[in-house]
Amino acid sequence: MEVYAVIMAGGIGSRFWPRSKKKKPKQLIRIFGENTMIQDTALRLNDIVKPENIFIITNVVQKERVEEQLPHIPKENVIAEPFGKNTAPAIALAAKIIEKRNPEAVMLTFPADHLITNVKEFHKTLQKAINFAATSDGLVTIGIQPTHPETGYGYIQFDENEIGKGIYNVMNFAEKPNFKTATRFLKSGDFLWNSGMFIWRVDSILNEIKKYLPELYDGMTALEPVIGEKKFDSLLETVYGKIRSVSIDYGVMEKSKKVFLVKSSFGWSDVGSWEAVYNLSKKDKNGNASVGDVYTKDVKNSYVFSPKKFSAVIGVENLIVINTESALLVCNRENAQDVKDVVDYLKLNQRKELL
Amino acid sequence: MEVYAVIMAGGIGSRFWPRSKKKKPKQLIRIFGENTMIQDTALRLNDIVKPENIFIITNVVQKERVEEQLPHIPKENVIAEPFGKNTAPAIALAAKIIEKRNPEAVMLTFPADHLITNVKEFHKTLQKAINFAATSDGLVTIGIQPTHPETGYGYIQFDENEIGKGIYNVMNFAEKPNFKTATRFLKSGDFLWNSGMFIWRVDSILNEIKKYLPELYDGMTALEPVIGEKKFDSLLETVYGKIRSVSIDYGVMEKSKKVFLVKSSFGWSDVGSWEAVYNLSKKDKNGNASVGDVYTKDVKNSYVFSPKKFSAVIGVENLIVINTESALLVCNRENAQDVKDVVDYLKLNQRKELL
Numbered sequence: 001m002e003v004y005a006v007i008m009a010g011g012i013g014s015r016f017w018p019r020s021k022k023k024k025p026k027q028l029i030r031i032f033g034e035n036t037m038i039q040d041t042a043l044r045l046n047d048i049v050k051p052e053n054i055f056i057i058t059n060v061v062q063k064e065r066v067e068e069q070l071p072h073i074p075k076e077n078v079i080a081e082p083f084g085k086n087t088a089p090a091i092a093l094a095a096k097i098i099e100k101r102n103p104e105a106v107m108l109t110f111p112a113d114h115l116i117t118n119v120k121e122f123h124k125t126l127q128k129a130i131n132f133a134a135t136s137d138g139l140v141t142i143g144i145q146p147t148h149p150e151t152g153y154g155y156i157q158f159d160e161n162e163i164g165k166g167i168y169n170v171m172n173f174a175e176k177p178n179f180k181t182a183t184r185f186l187k188s189g190d191f192l193w194n195s196g197m198f199i200w201r202v203d204s205i206l207n208e209i210k211k212y213l214p215e216l217y218d219g220m221t222a223l224e225p226v227i228g229e230k231k232f233d234s235l236l237e238t239v240y241g242k243i244r245s246v247s248i249d250y251g252v253m254e255k256s257k258k259v260f261l262v263k264s265s266f267g268w269s270d271v272g273s274w275e276a277v278y279n280l281s282k283k284d285k286n287g288n289a290s291v292g293d294v295y296t297k298d299v300k301n302s303y304v305f306s307p308k309k310f311s312a313v314i315g316v317e318n319l320i321v322i323n324t325e326s327a328l329l330v331c332n333r334e335n336a337q338d339v340k341d342v343v344d345y346l347k348l349n350q351r352k353e354l355l
Numbered sequence: 356m357e358v359y360a361v362i363m364a365g366g367i368g369s370r371f372w373p374r375s376k377k378k379k380p381k382q383l384i385r386i387f388g389e390n391t392m393i394q395d396t397a398l399r400l401n402d403i404v405k406p407e408n409i410f411i412i413t414n415v416v417q418k419e420r421v422e423e424q425l426p427h428i429p430k431e432n433v434i435a436e437p438f439g440k441n442t443a444p445a446i447a448l449a450a451k452i453i454e455k456r457n458p459e460a461v462m463l464t465f466p467a468d469h470l471i472t473n474v475k476e477f478h479k480t481l482q483k484a485i486n487f488a489a490t491s492d493g494l495v496t497i498g499i500q501p502t503h504p505e506t507g508y509g510y511i512q513f514d515e516n517e518i519g520k521g522i523y524n525v526m527n528f529a530e531k532p533n534f535k536t537a538t539r540f541l542k543s544g545d546f547l548w549n550s551g552m553f554i555w556r557v558d559s560i561l562n563e564i565k566k567y568l569p570e571l572y573d574g575m576t577a578l579e580p581v582i583g584e585k586k587f588d589s590l591l592e593t594v595y596g597k598i599r600s601v602s603i604d605y606g607v608m609e610k611s612k613k614v615f616l617v618k619s620s621f622g623w624s625d626v627g628s629w630e631a632v633y634n635l636s637k638k639d640k641n642g643n644a645s646v647g648d649v650y651t652k653d654v655k656n657s658y659v660f661s662p663k664k665f666s667a668v669i670g671v672e673n674l675i676v677i678n679t680e681s682a683l684l685v686c687n688r689e690n691a692q693d694v695k696d697v698v699d700y701l702k703l704n705q706r707k708e709l710l
Contacts, residue, residue, distance in 0.1 A: 017667075018667075295700055297690075297693055297696060298687075298693070309681070309683060310681070310683070310701075311682065311683040311684075311685065312372075312373075312682070312683070312685070312694075312697040313684075313685045314684075314685070314687060314693050314694070314696075315690030315693065316671075316674070316686075319671070319685070321683075321685055323678075323683050326665070327664060327665040327666065328661065328664060328665070328666040328667070328683065329667050329668075329669075330666065330667070330668045330669070330671065330676055330685055331667075331668070331670060332670030334670060335652075335653060335670030338669050338670065339667075339669070341652060341669075342650055342652075342667040342669070345667075346665075351665070354665055
């Protein structure tokens with residue numbers, strides 16, 4: 001059994017402005033420790049997937065940096081989409097490319113910008129999912145045991161009858177809930193966080209894409225003869241120009257009858273905002289986390305990032321301060337989601353130098 | 356009657372970090388409008404004092420910038436003290452220099468970095484004080500009618516028996532009070548804010564300095580023969596090396612029996628902190644004042660200064676954000692006095708580039 005991995009790295013991470021920019025989004029920056037998010041994502045696959053079996057789906061503006069950050073992965077495995085069309089086209093494209101190498105391979109799909117704290121447990125979960133996917137035509141996802149009523153994640157409801165050790169039938173996918181609903185989900189015990197990680201055989205996912213997204217399937221099939229050829233890029237652009245934008249969740253997972261999950265709890269976060277970064281950072285006795293050249297006095301429960309310039313912060317609580325070379329963000333932790341409004345404002349005002 | 360003015364511009368303004376630096380303290384920066392504080396101070400003397408009769412007492416590091424900012428004032432009138440020794444030596448030095456030109460002149464003394472909003476009223480007050488000082492041997496100060504129980508100012512208690520229109524005998528000088536005492540001062544009606552502005556004949560102040568600070572008087576008298584000569588600077592350094600640091604308030608005004616005040620209310624502030632700047636700035640409907648390239652969302656009663664770099668501020672209240680090319684300050688308005696702690700920290704850590 002051969003295992004391939006696909007790392008999806010097309011996001012723009014507007015909630016991480018001003019650190020994330022169009023050319024350097026969340027997955028390409030160092031948020032925790034020495035590695036960028038995508039480097040950690042690739043490193044976690046060591047011992048499970050050979051570097052030549054790892055594919056990155058990214059876009060034209062990020063391709064070069066992705067290659068720089070992942071020098072162990074062959075350049076021909078870094079695929080740039082001409083336009084972002086959400087996850088279903090990215091996955092279909094990757095599946096078609098892998099199919100050409102080995103149509104019976106198991107294909108793992110991961111977002112490039114998530115944090116996993118217990119890698120050993122992650123590996124165990126993955127192995128379980130790989131074994132199940134390899135011997136079935138199931139589409140397997142990883143459901144994370146929720147630790148709190150998070151409103152920033154989608155949820156998956158599962159049938160409590162185990163069909164294998166820690167493997168369950170998926171009943172329903174639920175969009176990001178409000179707080180009340182999230183609390184109910186948590187209490188019910190049969191809802192898990194939707195991690196956005198998938199494990200399936202290449203032929204299994206391609207069959208389901210053919211069934212539920214036939215136009216997408218046909219578009220990608222048209223690419224088959226030119227995979228690895230010079231014509232690939234221009235034909236890819238033509239195909240992407242025609243297909244519609246759709247997520248794999250909405251387009252396939254919510255419709256397919258063959259969806260399973262592996263339940264796990266390996267310490268996972270999609271690191272969706274500066275508030276998440278604060279929560280996941282190591283804090284001092286005042287509950288502060290800081291990076292760089294920072295002075296604080298009477299400051300509590302705050303996150304200060306100021307690697308290049310000296311920042312003095314005095315008499316505040318629950319504040320996020322992101323001081324980069326190009327711009328400054330000062331934001332109440334409760335308003336961390338509003339950072340995308342700044343990005344919208346900058347787009348509207350054509351402040352391209354800040355995006 | 357000839358009138359001279361002395362502008363005292365030796366302060367370092369550490370409460371205005373990171374805008375004020377050793378080489379560019381508060382008096383040399385634009386805080387309100389187009390002019391620097393010292394430019395406004397000099398402009399206010401138009402029609403009252405001829406430019407060639409205006410002296411600036413500053414220090415070696417600031418001298419060049421003072422000359423640049425006040426091109427209408429003769430360079431020989433910009434005197435650099437070799438070391439800061441508080442206000443009494445600065446005033447004694449200026450008095451000796453003016454004495455050489457005209458020992459019977461009236462000498463006005465002003466801090467370089469105060470804000471006056473009603474210049475017409477200021478002129479009226481000044482004229483009244485000049486007329487009184489010219490025809491007496493009194494030391495006249497300006498007492499400002501308090502508008503609130505300010506704890507950042509010194510107070511002057513006066514004898515309510517007018518000795519001329521709006522002119523009173525001074526009873527006592529009081530240091531910066533706590534809030535309770537300031538409230539009592541305000542209620543009592545016979546306490547005014549100590550503006551630090553003085554009006555006297557040159558011979559009147561020199562007589563009182565001779566009486567109460569004889570060593571200082573003797574030191575400055577030794578300079579007499581070399582005023583305007585090449586030897587002046589080196590002898591000045593010798594004299595300053597010997598004299599002690601003392602304020603004119605403590606050294607003379609609190610001891611002299613000839614102290615008077617003119618009571619006025621021309622809209623005055625010593626602009627002692629970023630909190631004062633916030634209070635004196637024009638605000639929008641959310642109570643915010645901002646300078647430069649600033650985006651705000653859900654922000655109230657805050658001051659944001661960011662002239663060179665884009666700053667986005669979200670979901671905060673009562674915050675001061677000063678984003679300069681060299682450093683960033685984020686400070687609760689209530690903690691505006693603590694900014695000097697940052698300066699102390701930077702001194703201790705020899706971060707000269709930030710001071």
